[in-house]
Amino acid sequence: MSGSPFSSARRYAIVFGAAVLAVAIAAPAVATPALADDAVPEKIKDKVQVCNSCHGAKGAPMSATTPVIWGQQQNYLVKQIHDYRAKDRNNPIMSAIAGGVTQEDTRPLAAYFAAQPWPATPGANPSAPPPDSIAAKLGQCQACHQKNFEGGAPAPRLAGLSYQYLAASMKAFADGTRTNNLDMPKIMQALTETERDAMAKYLAGL
Numbered sequence: 001m002s003g004s005p006f007s008s009a010r011r012y013a014i015v016f017g018a019a020v021l022a023v024a025i026a027a028p029a030v031a032t033p034a035l036a037d038d039a040v041p042e043k044i045k046d047k048v049q050v051c052n053s054c055h056g057a058k059g060a061p062m063s064a065t066t067p068v069i070w071g072q073q074q075n076y077l078v079k080q081i082h083d084y085r086a087k088d089r090n091n092p093i094m095s096a097i098a099g100g101v102t103q104e105d106t107r108p109l110a111a112y113f114a115a116q117p118w119p120a121t122p123g124a125n126p127s128a129p130p131p132d133s134i135a136a137k138l139g140q141c142q143a144c145h146q147k148n149f150e151g152g153a154p155a156p157r158l159a160g161l162s163y164q165y166l167a168a169s170m171k172a173f174a175d176g177t178r179t180n181n182l183d184m185p186k187i188m189q190a191l192t193e194t195e196r197d198a199m200a201k202y203l204a205g206l
């Protein structure tokens with residue numbers, strides 16, 4: 001054991017204090033959407049507006065092929081913006097946009113979006129059991145994508161992404177067009193298209 005009880009208590013107080021402060025800052029923005037813009041750090045305000053034009057001003061994307069980034073895992077957002085910029089993940093729209101985001105602005109942007117609430121999807125049922133045909137294989141995804149598919153340090157949130165986006169990204173890993181991860185292509189190739197489709201439908205409904 002290292003560190004005195006004092007230092008861990010103090011660290012707790014600092015973390016707790018920061019959490020209270022974060023809630024205090026976030027609360028009015030949620031209660032009065034007109035003020036929401038004030039919560040965006042000045043330095044990235046213009047960029048956030050650009051992102052919102054497709055990813056949605058309240059986090060619900062304008063099209064089903066555009067993923068939710070509000071409430072997505074911060075590490076994952078940093079990596080994707082970097083990968084689009086480096087063309088390790090190539091997409092004509094996002095690679096062009098990420099090309100205009102400096103490395104310096106990448107973390108603040110990711111932190112801002114990760115801190116926003118995931119948008120509520122009408123009709124979503126987060127506790128729905130998976131269909132029997134894919135239940136066992138879906139269990140293996142949870143090792144990385146976590147229990148409720150809400151993501152965590154090892155992998156992004158999948159729950160509540162659109163069916164269209166999930167199906168397309170799973171296919172892109174399977175057919176080798178998305179190569180910015182070593183595990184996912186193999187995992188997706190081991191599934192049939194029918195299984196991937198059923199998984200995309202199930203995850204979209206959570």
Ligand code: HEC
Nearest residue numbers: 047050051054065066067069077080081091093094097109
């Ligand atoms: C013109 C529309 C448009 C704009 C503007 C836009 N995006 Fe995107 N974004 C997309 C689309 C479409 C995709 C999916 C691309 C793909 O399939 O790889 C995407 C994907 C992403 C992803 C990957 C999410 C995931 O789940 O893998 C991130 C992160 C992202 N965008 C961040 C941003 C940020 C930050 C900005 C602002 C600087 C931004 N986007 C602006 C359309 C847009």
Ligand code: HEC
Nearest residue numbers: 137140141144154155156166169170180181183184187199
């Ligand atoms: C070994 C850990 C691991 C396992 C197991 C795993 N994944 Fe992933 N998955 C990842 C990581 C890491 C990423 C992000 C890759 C990147 O950097 O773009 C990812 C990305 C994804 C994406 C893209 C999300 C997005 O927003 O674009 C989908 C969809 C996905 N995984 C589905 C699944 C499904 C379904 C399973 C189970 C059949 C599964 N994964 C199993 C680690 C894993």
